[in-house]
Amino acid sequence: MAQTPLSQASPGYLTVANFLLRCDQRTVADLVSDDGTAVDTSTLATNDKLIAALVDASGLVEGSAMRGGRYSPSDLAALTGVAAGRLYRLITEIAVRYLYERRPDKGPAPEMSKLALEELELLRKGESVFGTVETFA
Numbered sequence: 001m002a003q004t005p006l007s008q009a010s011p012g013y014l015t016v017a018n019f020l021l022r023c024d025q026r027t028v029a030d031l032v033s034d035d036g037t038a039v040d041t042s043t044l045a046t047n048d049k050l051i052a053a054l055v056d057a058s059g060l061v062e063g064s065a066m067r068g069g070r071y072s073p074s075d076l077a078a079l080t081g082v083a084a085g086r087l088y089r090l091i092t093e094i095a096v097r098y099l100y101e102r103r104p105d106k107g108p109a110p111e112m113s114k115l116a117l118e119e120l121e122l123l124r125k126g127e128s129v130f131g132t133v134e135t136f137a
Contacts, residue, residue: 012058057094068126
């Protein structure tokens with residue numbers, strides 16, 4: 001029997017605009033290109049490859065948070081302030097990793113993405129939390 005999705009609707013928890021606040025647009029424009037010529041940075045907001053990386057990264061974070069038993073998709077979507085910033089940073093670092101994976105000619109993903117994966121494991125185990133009143137009640 002088919003299961004009912006709980007997931008946050010696409011494009012996930014992080015907008016392209018918020019992602020680009022945390023990344024160098026020139027690097028991202030290079031990573032989403034397939035022909036060796038960086039795409040125009042003004043088109044990144046609608047770039048399918050970038051949006052796919054953000055959706056994929058959001059899904060990975062969401063799955064880890066749900067597995068840890070502390071958060072639902074609606075909990076993650078409701079985060080504000082520094083807790084939301086932490087969620088956005090985690091998604092950003094994983095999305096950057098995905099962008100590097102699709103362009104192995106650009107070298108390995110930055111070290112920050114390895115740390116993000118370690119953080120995801122702690123979240124999955126319920127050992128890492130986002131700051132909410134309920135988390136500390």
